[in-house]
Amino acid sequence: MHSQGMTYSKVGVILTMLLGLFVGLQTEVSAKEQDDTANWTREMAQNYKNTPENTPENIDNFKDVAPDYWIWDTWPLRNRDGSLAEIDGYKIIFALTASKDYTWNGRHDVAKIRYFYSKDGKDWKLGGLAYDPDKAYGSRQWAGSAMMEKDGKVNLFYTATGRKSDEETTYEQRLARTTLTFDTDENGVEANPSGKHEILLEADGKYYETQEQKTGDIIYSFRDPWFFKDPKSGKEYLLFEGNSGGTEKACEAGDIGSTSFQKNHDVPEGAEDYNGNVGIAVADDGDLSDFELLPPLLEADCVNQQLERPHLVYKDGNYYLFTISHKFTFAPGLEGPDGLYGFVNDSLRGDYKPLNDNGLVVANPEDDPFQAYSWAVLPNENVISFVNEYKDENGEDQVGGSFAPTLQLDLDGDETKIVGELEDGQIQYPDNKEEDENEEKEQTPEWSAEDADKFKRTKDNTVDEIDLKEIKKIAPDLHIWDTWPLRERDGSIAKIDGKEIIFSLTAPADVLPGKRHDIAEIRYFYREDGGDWELGGKVFEDGEALGSRQWAGSAMVDDGELHMFYTATGRKGEEKLSYEQRLATASADIKSRYGKISFDNWSDHEVILEPDGETYQTMEQSEEGDIAYTFRDPWFFQDPKTEEEYILFEANSGGTPAERAEKDGKEQSESTLYNGSIGIAKAQNDELTEFKAQDPLLEAEEVNQELERPHIVVKGGKYYLFTSTHTNKFAPGISGEDGLYGFYAKDLQGDYEPLNESGLVLTNPADEPYQTYSWTVMPDGKVISFANFADLDGLTIDEIGSQSEAYQFDHFGGTLAPTVELQLSGKKTKIKDILDPGVISDEKGNGKHKGKGPKHNG
Numbered sequence: 001m002h003s004q005g006m007t008y009s010k011v012g013v014i015l016t017m018l019l020g021l022f023v024g025l026q027t028e029v030s031a032k033e034q035d036d037t038a039n040w041t042r043e044m045a046q047n048y049k050n051t052p053e054n055t056p057e058n059i060d061n062f063k064d065v066a067p068d069y070w071i072w073d074t075w076p077l078r079n080r081d082g083s084l085a086e087i088d089g090y091k092i093i094f095a096l097t098a099s100k101d102y103t104w105n106g107r108h109d110v111a112k113i114r115y116f117y118s119k120d121g122k123d124w125k126l127g128g129l130a131y132d133p134d135k136a137y138g139s140r141q142w143a144g145s146a147m148m149e150k151d152g153k154v155n156l157f158y159t160a161t162g163r164k165s166d167e168e169t170t171y172e173q174r175l176a177r178t179t180l181t182f183d184t185d186e187n188g189v190e191a192n193p194s195g196k197h198e199i200l201l202e203a204d205g206k207y208y209e210t211q212e213q214k215t216g217d218i219i220y221s222f223r224d225p226w227f228f229k230d231p232k233s234g235k236e237y238l239l240f241e242g243n244s245g246g247t248e249k250a251c252e253a254g255d256i257g258s259t260s261f262q263k264n265h266d267v268p269e270g271a272e273d274y275n276g277n278v279g280i281a282v283a284d285d286g287d288l289s290d291f292e293l294l295p296p297l298l299e300a301d302c303v304n305q306q307l308e309r310p311h312l313v314y315k316d317g318n319y320y321l322f323t324i325s326h327k328f329t330f331a332p333g334l335e336g337p338d339g340l341y342g343f344v345n346d347s348l349r350g351d352y353k354p355l356n357d358n359g360l361v362v363a364n365p366e367d368d369p370f371q372a373y374s375w376a377v378l379p380n381e382n383v384i385s386f387v388n389e390y391k392d393e394n395g396e397d398q399v400g401g402s403f404a405p406t407l408q409l410d411l412d413g414d415e416t417k418i419v420g421e422l423e424d425g426q427i428q429y430p431d432n433k434e435e436d437e438n439e440e441k442e443q444t445p446e447w448s449a450e451d452a453d454k455f456k457r458t459k460d461n462t463v464d465e466i467d468l469k470e471i472k473k474i475a476p477d478l479h480i481w482d483t484w485p486l487r488e489r490d491g492s493i494a495k496i497d498g499k500e501i502i503f504s505l506t507a508p509a510d511v512l513p514g515k516r517h518d519i520a521e522i523r524y525f526y527r528e529d530g531g532d533w534e535l536g537g538k539v540f541e542d543g544e545a546l547g548s549r550q551w552a553g554s555a556m557v558d559d560g561e562l563h564m565f566y567t568a569t570g571r572k573g574e575e576k577l578s579y580e581q582r583l584a585t586a587s588a589d590i591k592s593r594y595g596k597i598s599f600d601n602w603s604d605h606e607v608i609l610e611p612d613g614e615t616y617q618t619m620e621q622s623e624e625g626d627i628a629y630t631f632r633d634p635w636f637f638q639d640p641k642t643e644e645e646y647i648l649f650e651a652n653s654g655g656t657p658a659e660r661a662e663k664d665g666k667e668q669s670e671s672t673l674y675n676g677s678i679g680i681a682k683a684q685n686d687e688l689t690e691f692k693a694q695d696p697l698l699e700a701e702e703v704n705q706e707l708e709r710p711h712i713v714v715k716g717g718k719y720y721l722f723t724s725t726h727t728n729k730f731a732p733g734i735s736g737e738d739g740l741y742g743f744y745a746k747d748l749q750g751d752y753e754p755l756n757e758s759g760l761v762l763t764n765p766a767d768e769p770y771q772t773y774s775w776t777v778m779p780d781g782k783v784i785s786f787a788n789f790a791d792l793d794g795l796t797i798d799e800i801g802s803q804s805e806a807y808q809f810d811h812f813g814g815t816l817a818p819t820v821e822l823q824l825s826g827k828k829t830k831i832k833d834i835l836d837p838g839v840i841s842d843e844k845g846n847g848k849h850k851g852k853g854p855k856h857n858g
Helices: 002-035 259-263 430-438 513-519 656-663 795-802 805-812
Strands: 069-079 090-099 111-117 127-130 142-149 153-162 172-187 187-193 196-202 225-230 238-242 275-284 287-301 308-315 320-323 339-345 360-362 374-379 380-389 389-392 397-399 404-413 415-424 478-488 499-508 521-528 534-538 549-558 563-568 579-594 598-599 608-611 632-638 647-650 673-684 691-701 709-713 718-725 739-745 759-761 772-777 782-789 810-815 816-827 828-837
Touching: 002 172, 090 142, 090 172, 111 142, 111 153, 111 389, 127 187, 142 172, 153 196, 153 225, 172 225, 172 287, 196 287, 225 308, 238 287, 238 308, 275 320, 287 320, 308 374, 308 478, 339 374, 360 374, 360 404, 360 608, 374 795, 389 805, 478 513, 478 709, 478 772, 478 782, 499 513, 513 534, 513 549, 513 805, 521 549, 534 549, 534 598, 563 632, 579 632, 608 647, 632 718, 647 691, 647 709, 673 718, 691 772, 709 772, 718 772, 759 816, 795 805, 805 810
Parallel strands: 069 142, 142 225, 478 549, 478 810, 549 632
Antiparallel strands: 069 090, 090 111, 111 127, 142 153, 153 172, 172 187, 172 196, 225 238, 238 275, 275 287, 308 320, 320 339, 339 360, 374 380, 380 404, 389 397, 404 415, 478 499, 499 521, 521 534, 549 563, 563 579, 579 598, 579 608, 632 647, 647 673, 673 691, 709 718, 718 739, 739 759, 772 782, 782 810, 782 816, 816 828
């Protein structure tokens, strides 16, 4: 017996040791998990600025989805794995609401959570309250999240703010939960708030500041519970907004930044009161009534007081942590805008790094800094928010209180960019997204006579008079007109060894200006650091290009290779000059040697598109009575939403005048002859030598004959479509002028509407109606053009050719005109400034590669 006792005793000792070792390992791992809190430092929170990648368009109006209620913080119903949930085809979102019987600023003090439902994720209908307010915790309920289980039970997490027993408004915040279900039928969705309400968490004073520990003027935070299931571990959490706990507050070295930054950075007094963090609590084995507080995921001590509505999106093995914050909640000495801020890490806990270097993901436009707020990034990279305090189309301050336009975000490693914009409050659910993307327009958008008749010169669209004698010609021996820049594949201005390059239609300066088109050749120019443009030479080797002459196009560089798109006009060796037009391309290596730019190793020249006669008119159809023929000006464009590639071009609607009139059920008239359109064709191969024509982006039937040099600029997810035209190309009865005209849509092939109501963006002064032409808008809003005819003393453009040769030469510019700086704000544009001729980007080299970037050959 004694021996047996000894044996059992030894076994017990060994088991105890092993168990202790296992527990020790568990404790060590758990401690490591819990103590790994990231810092958003003062060094990181620097250099905030608006860019096209982070700034949406101005909001000057919106759809009021619930006219009797203020609406703000909004979130969708999600499944347990974070994906967007649906119930019997209905989509459901929740939002903080308050009756408009209360003031805009007083809405927080009476907030309640209501739900909205929709079949398509666009048209939201107000359902009602999501719970019985009498049974809820708090004197009002603030933001949270909603998760649906497989059996249809919905967990609504919310912030219980204040207490019903409080005689005055207080700001105590606790995290709470209730459950409900939804009934659906063909008439809509009805909530059944049958579950009990329970308090899940309160600030502990250790990791998370209590109301009693608060210092400073801004309310403390313990709110906004967001449910998250970690796809790697399967554990379930609540994220929430908090403040660092404790009573001892000071700015430590780790809050400021690197040693070198600390040496030159003074932290103002009072910064220690700004102690926002992103809190986290873990559920006990899936029990959503039992959560344990953990150390914060992220701290912003001495940086920011409020990291509101934190949430996570998991993509490509990365955890994207987002939060929103106000300008006024940044600590003294720091300046950040109202915005969406984000961080990325490869695990749930760890060293989160700011996205885009400083964390800024979305900011309001500089001229409307409070127009939207409370952005939430959804798993499909849609970003929802609400209209806050904005300026209307007249510049008057207004309050919003409804859904803002949804943004489409691209998350790519540690960088983000806005790539599109949807309708107010729209969410692309899996069953609707493909339909949205593939939805065909019922008909091509039209520029109507009614729109064009709204033409009016104003200070916002009329350029200054120019003196041709005062403009320095960049090539005195040449006529220069249609001009375009070398761009990256994504459309940004390219530089080759620090040099910008432009391409122009040219002809010898001793040729009559009116005859220049008959011998046009493309030449190129380059410059560095805003210096003078230097003539490089002819783009194509003699005799190699297609056509008897070459007209306008576009140029793109990718991986050191130039892709040149141009109009092959006429045919080589033709006995009589013809006006056949085909879209062509060729490519070459870009060389940079001894400060000079050249193009070598040209590919074969290929025709990439000709008109089909149905969608786009052929020359033979045009000759059956039309006044002119166009199929030209190929402009390369990569859609930032899809990265699919296209060429835009000028064209005419297909058919003869008689066929078009019959198709429209009208009698043929002089107006029938005006059938301009903006065409588009999609690339069919990576080499960009095969394109398939699609329906036009825009038609101007019975309005205008020539929509020349069409091109697109994307800003804030909006598509700005521009074209140039002449006064004599408008149909009878329409009094348009030579000008740059523009249109606006939310998608590449969307429903384009005229900018500024008429479409007019830029025009010449009334006394000098032809002084500049052929405008091209750069990505940042700068607009180049050429100096055309001026000082005509009332002559029309059609009368110039009958004047003496000396008169024609003397009154023609034939060089680059002053650049116009244009402001694009939603559906409005205006002239901001007039710059020197030929400016296509910030002159001191601020235009940088944003695409793949060329390999420079030296």
